[in-house]
Amino acid sequence: MRFLIPLGVFLVMVIFLGVGLSLDPREIPSPLIGKPAPAFDLPTLEAPDRRFGPHTLKGRPYLLNVWASWCEACRAEHPVLIDLARRGEVNLIGLNYKDTPEKARAWLEAHGGNPYQAVAVDANGKVGIDWGVYGVPETFVVDANGIILYKHTGPLNRKVLTEKILPLLRTPQDPRAKTP
Amino acid sequence: MKTLRHLIAIGLLTGLSISLGNAVEIRNFANPEQQARYETLIQKLRCLVCQNQSLGDSDADLARDLRNEVYGRIQSGESEEETIQFLTDRYGDFVLYDPPVKGITLFLWTGPLLLFLSGGFLAIRHLRSHRLNPSRPPLDPEEKNRLETLRNQLRQGKSD
Numbered sequence: 001m002r003f004l005i006p007l008g009v010f011l012v013m014v015i016f017l018g019v020g021l022s023l024d025p026r027e028i029p030s031p032l033i034g035k036p037a038p039a040f041d042l043p044t045l046e047a048p049d050r051r052f053g054p055h056t057l058k059g060r061p062y063l064l065n066v067w068a069s070w071c072e073a074c075r076a077e078h079p080v081l082i083d084l085a086r087r088g089e090v091n092l093i094g095l096n097y098k099d100t101p102e103k104a105r106a107w108l109e110a111h112g113g114n115p116y117q118a119v120a121v122d123a124n125g126k127v128g129i130d131w132g133v134y135g136v137p138e139t140f141v142v143d144a145n146g147i148i149l150y151k152h153t154g155p156l157n158r159k160v161l162t163e164k165i166l167p168l169l170r171t172p173q174d175p176r177a178k179t180p
Numbered sequence: 181m182k183t184l185r186h187l188i189a190i191g192l193l194t195g196l197s198i199s200l201g202n203a204v205e206i207r208n209f210a211n212p213e214q215q216a217r218y219e220t221l222i223q224k225l226r227c228l229v230c231q232n233q234s235l236g237d238s239d240a241d242l243a244r245d246l247r248n249e250v251y252g253r254i255q256s257g258e259s260e261e262e263t264i265q266f267l268t269d270r271y272g273d274f275v276l277y278d279p280p281v282k283g284i285t286l287f288l289w290t291g292p293l294l295l296f297l298s299g300g301f302l303a304i305r306h307l308r309s310h311r312l313n314p315s316r317p318p319l320d321p322e323e324k325n326r327l328e329t330l331r332n333q334l335r336q337g338k339s340d
Contacts (some may be wrong), residue, residue: 026231028228028271028272028274029272029274031268031269031270031273032270124245125242125245129245129246129249129270130270131270132270132271134228134229134242134271135228135229
């Protein structure tokens with residue numbers, strides 16, 4: 001029976017190390033989940049004299065995707081965003097983070113087009129700080145009441161989109177969700 | 181001659197490491213208290229991009245932006261707590277090297293003490309059980325014989 005003790009200790013260590021290995025240290029939980037989306041009022045990429053902010057979308061859920069032309073991983077998620085825009089299920093907003101409008105426009109053109117309904121230009125990254133952005137790309141899910149429901153750090157892929165993000169956006173409008 | 185060369189080498193090496201360690205901008209403050217507040221803060225706060233460096237040590241773009249943010253806030257007269265609150269509201273406890281004690285961090289804070297105490301408890305129990313019932317193997321017949329002869333010798337020695 002005594003040999004079971006070191007075996008037990010070993011198994012506990014295996015479990016702890018296994019959990020530790022499967023965690024992504026870059027995935028930092030956002031304190032903004034469940035809180036109102038930080039307000040901003042920024043010029044848009046399409047027309048600098050037109051401003052954009054979360055208030056513009058009041059009453060509609062949306063995805064805020066933080067991206068930049070200098071961001072390598074953004075290239076990987078761009079086809080996913082284009083596909084999402086084509087299906088037209090969600091409002092997709094871009095936050096062009098610490099970039100220049102010329103480079104941002106050229107990048108969109110070179111990588112398959114502009115999937116965003118609007119792109120807010122956060123040239124100095126101040127809005128990024130308010131949203132707790134630390135690694136581009138990041139994607140926030142905001143519901144119709146302007147509450148942040150979810151944050152994904154790193155490039156979006158179809159799996160995250162279909163399993164995590166789209167269900168969050170569908171639930172409030174789905175009439176079947178209300179019937180018990 | 182050799183010592184001089186050694187001294188020069190040491191000087192170069194330490195000088196080099198100091199210049200490498202200072203990736204930080206030159207800041208002007210209205211008073212030394214603000215400067216001290218800024219300098220302790222950027223050492224207390226953690227860079228989110230290169231997670232094992234403080235804001236003060238990191239050369240990452242975000243670290244620079246956050247240093248600017250902290251600098252602006254200190255200059256406008258904000259206290260250390262207010263600035264920390266601003267950053268934890270956005271980035272969570274992760275920006276702090278010393279996370280506050282609360283439900284989720286309770287194990288983090290008490291874990292080492294619990295481990296130490298349980299280790300001590302096990303060690304004491306182990307030592308005690310050894311002293312009370314020495315679990316040495318019984319003597320085999322040969323050893324018993326030797327013990328017997330030794331005892332006899334002792335007894336004979338006394339009677340002599």
